[in-house]
Amino acid sequence: MSVEARTTRRHFVKTIGAVGAAAAAGPFFHARPAQADKGELVVVSWGGSWAKSLREVMFAPFEKETGYKVRDDGPPEAAKLKAMAQSGSVTWDILDTDMPALQTMVKEGLLDPIDYSKIDKAKLNNIPKTLQSSHAVGHKIYSFNIVYNTKTYPGGKHPKSWAEVWDGEKFKGGRSFNFRGGIAPQLEIALLADGVPMDKLYPIDVERAWKSTDRLRPLVTKWYQSHAEAIQLVTAGEVDIACTIGPRAVYAKRSGAPVDVDYNQGKLGSDYWCLVKGGKNQEVAMQFINFALDGKRQAGMVKENPYGPSNSAAFEFLTPQEARDLTTAPDNVKRQFWINEDWWGKVGADGKNENQKQKERFAAWMLKK
């Protein structure tokens, strides 16, 4: 054993230490979270162009009207909120998030119920009843649709039903479905592909749906992780058909991408406003939610971001041109179905909701050779 040998070991450890520390340190440094002190409201959304429009259309006028400051933060992840609640320092007031996430948060006791007496009756009358649940009120409607590459399928020759998406003989080309990303697995869509009519989907015949998904599997090139990835895959021609959020396809189409959406048999869902439990400004938070459900303001949001406004009064403020492509335009909405949130949120004897159970099964299914 020489001195040099020990030096080598120390050097080895040092090399590992230095490079390893640099690699490991990354994830631990976050920006300082926004603080929700009195007089300030923290609204948490998914970011991107939607958050930018929220600032212009919602936050700025709300600040002017009420004198409260609105701060934004994100992303509205259930895991982040749970960590905040456990450490006793909740800095959020309002979340803008989707159904699977909020159902899990309700189950974990992270949200407070919506006080519907604080929302104008006229607005509620214009919002579908299915979007008014105890802990969340829907504001931004989207659907899972057949999104396709227009170079692969020009002139209306694309698959127009899920049965056709499942048909690898008639429609050559790669498919992409979501592995992660909100609502998954797509059991209703698998049933539609298997011939179940749109009004007979619930309660879901789970085994039949999985058998149908087995048939889809060989046609899938890529199980995507995020909706942005799905649009990218179709735009680049990596896959020819994706089951993803239609509004994102409309957005891509408007910016010139060779992508389009067929709304037939789409699965309608929504993003919701929710109240964070332990938020310091519940009164103001409800005031903001009421403010944000206004039809004209929703119209302002969807001009830039082609989602469906939940308040039908929004269409009075949109030109036919602007309204035509939206998920909830009358011609589009009637060809689609609403996801049954009660079915997905139902908690079983094991303390898990259907959404958690099916997600676990999805992972196991994916790993089955």
Add this chain to the structure above:
Amino acid sequence: MGSLAFFLAIYLYPLTRLLVWSFFSPGFTLEHYAKLFAEPAYMQALRNTAEISVWVTALSLALGYPLAYLMTVVSGRVRTLLIVLVLVPFWTSVLVRTFAWMVILGKRGIINQLLMGWGVIDKPVALIYNMLGVQIGMVHVLLPFMVFPLLNVMTRIDTSLVTAARSLGASPRQAFLRIFLPLSLPGVSAGCVLVFLLAVGFYITPALLGGEGQVTFTTLIELVVRDLLDWNFGASLGVFLLTIVGTLFVLFSTLLGLERLTGDTRA
């Protein structure tokens, strides 16, 4: 003292919390570990992770060793240039590099376009969304972790030993195999350990460049922690992976112990 407190605070404390979560819910229980072993999916994910990590380590070594060797024989200026070339991608975000590979390797990507243009192939070949894509993407990210430990050891090898072997009649090949290679082994083991351990924890690259056969253990941990909010089970998955990696680390450093290797060559 200060560094010890820092280490305890940012490393040991969260690890202890993780350990507690995995065993208590709220009373002591082994149910999370039982679930982990009962569900074949988790073992399959572990096999996927192991397969990817072994491949990536082997490929990084195959590419990194000649590169590091080349760096030791060229002039100082060329070496600096090579080091910069290895380092520049190292400073780019993993996500950006992964997306760049999608542009290069995709069905309508640069490589497929070229090969089809030259008439080598008539249909695009699948270079991503499979094991190959993951290998390419991860080796690109992890190569510096192989090259620098190797270079570190190689530059300190006394070249007069190789010269002496040559003057005593060894062919260049013999001199390399019997003198240089054994002396460089500490770098090989350091590089392999580093690359393997980092590969086990990789998440973004296999998720984006892999296919359904490349669902890794870390993907499942993320799903359980972020989507299912089952932190007790997630903690047990983390502790399990950490135990395996820790055992491997101890095993590696005992089997490929640096003292022994350097000691042998000097004997």
